[in-house]
Amino acid sequence: MPEGIRVLYFLNGGASTISKAVHELNEEIRDKEIRLIGDDGEQLGIMSADAALAIADEKGLDLVKISPQATPPVCKLMNYGKFRFEQGKREKEAKKNQHVVEIKEIRMSPGIDIGDFNTKLKNAQKFIADGNRVKVSVRFRGREMAHTDIGKELLERFADQCAETANLDKGAKLEGRMMSIFLSPKTGK
Numbered sequence: 001m002p003e004g005i006r007v008l009y010f011l012n013g014g015a016s017t018i019s020k021a022v023h024e025l026n027e028e029i030r031d032k033e034i035r036l037i038g039d040d041g042e043q044l045g046i047m048s049a050d051a052a053l054a055i056a057d058e059k060g061l062d063l064v065k066i067s068p069q070a071t072p073p074v075c076k077l078m079n080y081g082k083f084r085f086e087q088g089k090r091e092k093e094a095k096k097n098q099h100v101v102e103i104k105e106i107r108m109s110p111g112i113d114i115g116d117f118n119t120k121l122k123n124a125q126k127f128i129a130d131g132n133r134v135k136v137s138v139r140f141r142g143r144e145m146a147h148t149d150i151g152k153e154l155l156e157r158f159a160d161q162c163a164e165t166a167n168l169d170k171g172a173k174l175e176g177r178m179m180s181i182f183l184s185p186k187t188g189k
Contacts, residue, residue, distance in 0.1 A: 024065040025080060026053060033072040034065075039079075046072055103182075105135045108158075110150045117154075121161050128166045128185045137180035151179045159183065 067074035
């Protein structure tokens with residue numbers, strides 16, 4: 001894909017940028033006047049792009065346009081290959097350190113036995129300890145819809161059992177044949 005081209009895909013009515021804008025380098029800079037910054041950060045003044053390119057060639061560095069919207073545009077002398085490598089390293093490190101919070105779901109029925117309830121409770125506590133949110137839901141089938149209060153008591157008991165490690169985000173809410181609550185990990189650990 002040629003440098004400087006952005007590819008846009010339209011998803012659900014919105015645009016999503018696939019490739020990032022690439023800096024203009026050396027001969028690609030066609031401005032009459034530019035503000036030049038040296039490789040050590042010192043201001044070298046306003047000059048023509050050709051003069052700046054001559055200085056870059058003399059020092060064995062690349063001329064990179066870092067602020068195209070400024071008047072005049074700002075360019076810097078740098079080793080562009082090294083700059084891209086360091087930038088990639090920083091992005092990879094940032095990606096490695098981030099944690100994506102998932103929503104895990106625990107499903108039960110109103111007639112759940114104590115052993116199964118405790119197993120589901122342990123799984124929920126493990127998910128919360130890993131830093132994920134948990135959606136606990138009770139599904140009502142057939143005549144069970146007449147006894148939604150049993151499901152509500154079950155969910156409240158579940159939330160009470162997890163109270164040490166989790167906060168109750170949303171209380172018991174009936175949607176169709178499912179009643180659910182949301183639990184999220186407590187921040188102060």
